Amino acid sequence: MSGRHQALLQVGDTRRWGIRALVVLTLVTGADYLVWRWLDSINWAQWWLAVPLVLAETYSLLDAFLFGATVWRIRQRAEPPPPPPDATVDVFVTTYDEPVDLVMVTARAARDIRYPHRTWVLDDGARPEVQDAALTAGVGYLTRSADWAGMPRHAKAGNLNNALLATDGEFLLVLDADQVPHPTILDRTLGWFDDPRVALVQTPQWFANVDDDDVLGSQAPLFYGPIQQGKDGWDAAYFCGSNAVLRREALMQLGVAGYVRAVERSIRDALRTAGRVIARARTEARAAGPAVHAALGEVAGAVRRARVEVAAGEPVSEVTYRFQQRVDAAGRGVVTDDLARMEADLAEIAGMTGRSGAAVLTAELDGAVLTRLAQRDWSPIAALESVKALVCSVDVDLAGEAQPVMPLATNSVTEDMATSMRLHAMGWRTVYHHEVLARGLAPQDLAAMLAQRLRWSQGTLQLALRQNPLVQRGLSVGQRLMYLATMWSYLAGFAALVYIAAPIAYLCFGVRPVNADGDAFLLHLVPFLLTTLLLFRVVGHGMRTWRGQQYSLALFPVWIRACTTAAANVLFHRDLGFVVTPKTPTATPRPAWRLVRVQLVTMGLLVAAAVVGLVRLHLGIAPSAYGTWVNLAWVAYDLLVLSVVVPAARHLGLATDERTTA
Known part of the structure; x- marks a missing residue:
């Protein structure tokens, strides 16, 4: 280890312990202030x-x-390991409606990245002029397949999912249309994948069209610095949508797991409906014979057993097969009993009409016969067949989607964070590489900035409501806290x-x-304010x-x-x-x-x-x-x-x- 690197680590350790001391002081003074506020200073009259x-x-x-x-646990990583000599990489430049010239500046820079790779423009706008420009520049061009017609598109996540199934590189570099990569971006990031558990390497986003005043607050040095480095210390640095390299294996595993969850959800829904059908059939067949009640009871038990098996994680195909066999077995007893009852009904009707049972089936029935038939408790076979049909018709192809496997999460407009959380929950690790390796364009006016911030916050809150990190299986305590913090x-x-x-x-x-005198207020508030300001000052030292x-x-x-x-x-x-x-x-x-x-x-x-x-x-x-x-x-x-x-x-x-x- 070089002397310079040792010195950097020593500085990092000193800073880390200084930050920890300030964190403790902030929490102690904050807890003191809050306890005083709740217990002694609330003016309940107002x-x-x-x-x-x-x-x-x-x-x-x-x-x-x-x-x-x-x-x-702020983490300052050392130099990355050298990149593997023979990895295959696809570079994706995502676009929808950005100007062609802007897209091609990025595409040509992506094409010229030094590490061997293939470059693709993922044009979600399907624009002929973009295709022509890409082919002229020697860059691959992809747009949605015909399978997406009339299906949910899932915005950028759908665009990337479509491209994932059309390419085969071991690793993917994702770039927004405005993010021009440095030629060494892959050389500086691929080495982290020497750890086979690493699924993602995220680098900062930095904007070239922002002056020192940064009126719109586009540069985010605190986030793309201490915050991401802190999350990295908890193995919770997350995908930010661009300037990141991902492992295809991890994403495809995520997609397959999502597919299995979707099918299991369909099975659970079908079994819940089947339970309601059988419950209604048992209510309506109160006057039926014991064989009918026994059969319906067996099917109700089969429904409950299948639900337990699905919850236990047993293969869906085996669960549905066993369920159908149980329903068939229950149905055979009902058929035998029902045929005997039908023969008795026909014999009774024959006595009423003076015809043979066979003749009854072809004769013109009078009102009395129709009344007799209408009063009969008909077989629950229809209910049993409905239950079988419900489970057999589970949509294993997920026909409501363009493709059954969706590697990137589609349940939030911030697909990047949602995907990261799922990767972490499956045991994959992530790396935050704190080096600017691409230069982009920030929103250039207030309207664009507000639209961007609204989308980020909406997507994050969508995810919080749908996948609360505090209850997600597979996440460590630190990872739960890091997602919750955002x-x-x-x-x-x-x-x-x-x-x-x-x-x-x-x-x-x-x-x-606040019901308190000035001295008490200052005594409790000022220490908390001072330590909080000092903490932010130390963490953000040298940053705007x-x-x-x-x-x-x-x-x-x-x-x-x-x-x-x-x-x-x-x-x-x-x-x-x-x-x-x-x-x-x-x-x-x-x-x-x-x-x-x-x-x-x-x-x-x-x-x-x-x-x-x-x-x-x-x-x-x-x-x-x-x-x-x-x-x-x-x-x-x-x-x-x-x-x-x-x-x-x-x-x-x-x-x-x-x-x-x-």
């Missing part, structure tokens, strides 16, 4: 604001805990609403949600993190909308849609004030509240001078954070594409 405020503060402490847990962060909109409303209510109406902190509050309408729409999608099946983030500014750029009108109105209310508070203080009708000044400082901080929307609305994007592979 509970309608006091309780939401303390709940928002509890949310913030849990958020700090999850952040602390993330950076607790999902938890998108609930911040509701806390932000309370943090904005509380000082307005105090300054304008004298509402006091202020924009991210501003947008975590300033985008509160987006986070709230994401929560409500994701819940509506999961619970009521309302469509979310999928919008590709535009990579070029609008044709007629102009300030987008309407997109931030909620924030602008909020800023106006805060300013008005500050004026009212000062007037009330001057007139001597404020609850206290101390409380007024504290809330004025609170308003000033809220205004400082929200002010980011003003330059964001006026931002018209950079005119040039500065991507480079240098």
